Amino acid sequence: MKILNISIDKDILKRDSAVAQRMVWFGGVVDKYTIIVPCDEKKEVALSDSVFSLGSGGKNKIMQFFTMFRLVQQLLKKEKYSVITTQDPYFTGLLGVLLAKKNDVGVEVQVHGWNKETFFRNALRNWTIRHANGVRVVSKRMKQKVQDLGVTAEKITVVPIYTDVQVQKDSTKKMAPGKRRFITVSRLVPVKNIVLQLHAFAGLGKELDWSLDIVGDGPEKDMLEKKVKELGLEEYVSFLGWCDGQDLVRVYNSADCLLLTSNSEGWGRVIIEAGSYGVPTIMTDVGLAGEVVKNEENGIVVAINNTSALRSAIERVILDSDYLQKLSAGIVETVRYLPTKKYVLEKYVDGWKKAIT
Template sequence: MRVLSFTTLYPNAVQPRHGVFVEERLRHLAASGEVELTVVAPVPWFPSRHPRFGRYARFAEVPREETRHGLRVLHPRYPVLPKVGMNAAPGLLAAALWPSLQRLERARGPFDLIDAHYFYPDGVAAVWLGQRLGKPVVVTSRGTDVNWIPRYRAPRAQLRWAARRAAGLISVSAALGEHLRALGVSRERITVLRNGVDLDTFRPLSEAGAALRHKLGLSAPVLLSVGSLIERKGHHLSIEALRGLPGATLLIAGEGPLRPQLERQAEVAGVADRVRFLGPVAHADLPRYYSAADVFVLASSREGMPNVVLEALACGVPVAACNAEGVSELLAEPVAGRIVPRREAESLRETVSALLAELPPHEAVRAYALRFGWDETSAGQLALFRTVMEKSAA
């Protein structure tokens, strides 16, 4: 099958952590040997690389084309309009990409289907482009695209339009599938294909974890959070919870606009000496940090199917997580960790404290995680693609 995967959520040479969960899914799909995959991962257009423009200048630095994990990845540009951009985003994205996809087909020959990741604006734009090109489109919903954006009237209408016309619909969790149903999608049209984890990369590294703890001067217990420093990731709750966990150290891996605010919070709470802001950590380095932790903490208000939870479990680390969408589908047994009953600091503290008091063996957590490899998900994608292509050819 010749598949064109279309998404604005994809890593690049300048933003190596951006959308890494989509890259992981696609590279394992390509590893099946049953698809010829080209990735079109548009980035916002910006005219200057000058550092004074901050994060916007980084868009200009992204290469037009690169190869990642053996996959050809194209980065065409599209316009982003502040303030009015949310409603207009699918149309702007589709209009900007239309010439690029035409050129791509002329250069490389026709592809069989479009595989879009993230429903808004990507999926909506992909359905429009698919209609123009006469190609079936499969759209994967991943979180905010269906559990938050539909609260806005114009995007909700566009999502419904695209959902009716997509040839296939994938949800990364059963909980997100219910949000698709709220958009008017019948249950039988939704295929649930969870995220997976690379079990070879993410595995317990006891010696490396111990070395990292020694290097950082850490003693047990060690808590770890991985995620952008933004409100919905809930790092402020983890810092507040730390006040009631004497002796514990919290490692926070990630970057974002709230870092100064979170640092001030730690100072005021009197735990600044027990909170380590690690900044961005390369994906390949994360197993060392997971292996250095006793408990992984996720305090998000909403998620799709959080890869960080899967990565922690694969490294043998139990998880304390707020019940954001698909989390409960991952922490289905006590050995995996515990769900925080209420998204508040005290409830998080109580849950982490209880988990620390009865830590499951790393080997048992790792054994639980073995069910979350990528093979089943890739097989499900291939089966859906075949079905869609057969219906399209009929």
């Protein structure tokens, strides 16, 4: 089986990047795996003996769209691919469906979540999903949304995002009464709704002892910093910027609770990462909520954009150390028994087989 992946992640062109290393896994389950990525410079990078990433070339997005179209067309004429798989149902989905129909190749459209919903984007998304031979989603929640568009369950494959983490023997946090350290690890963009956290904390009683470290960067950073000052939270909230490697390990090891307050989320890999260190999550009802995070068993799930519900959950975590200890133990056990890489790769192959015409 040969797979042609149309992606938008430029890091795939960097051999040492985490996403490039994930692409190499696919070389172990198919004969050939080729990834096309839009970028300014035309290039080819061999990630392994059977996995190759190609940069399209093109000065802007419009030029890159047409250069990617020509590049994929050339590859399909040169050799027979079993399936085209696209990273999303938008830009790459349109390319994949058009080229698959033109060349009589199966096409799988991946759906990680609904992003930046506008009339045009929704129409494009719905069209590509309905014209795909197969649809891959990351959760049962997303499967239902795709079925609501009229796609039959038989065409949909649910593949959870594999997170390569190891649970340490003593990962469960020892939660004693005292100051609670909350963290957010996220891009600072509108859909993550981090301002909701600030409003929730601003309403807490002054007698409560807590801190919030915001790990990440993005276009909303200036706005969030101003909001912290406006709400008088400078003493409690810190912006750490992006952290990785041992810096991120130190963040998780010193944290008591993760916050994820997105309005929309495909999955939520950070919850798994934090959970492997015994850090439970208070999260909105998005992504893996209900499938991985079970309310009051290994985390807390609150309604989207509900300040009072979020504040109540935060307050309980601060005041009830036994409850927080239970959530920590619960998420450690959940992460310990998540699907293996072997299982996830087998599910990828199942999805590609569904898409073969």
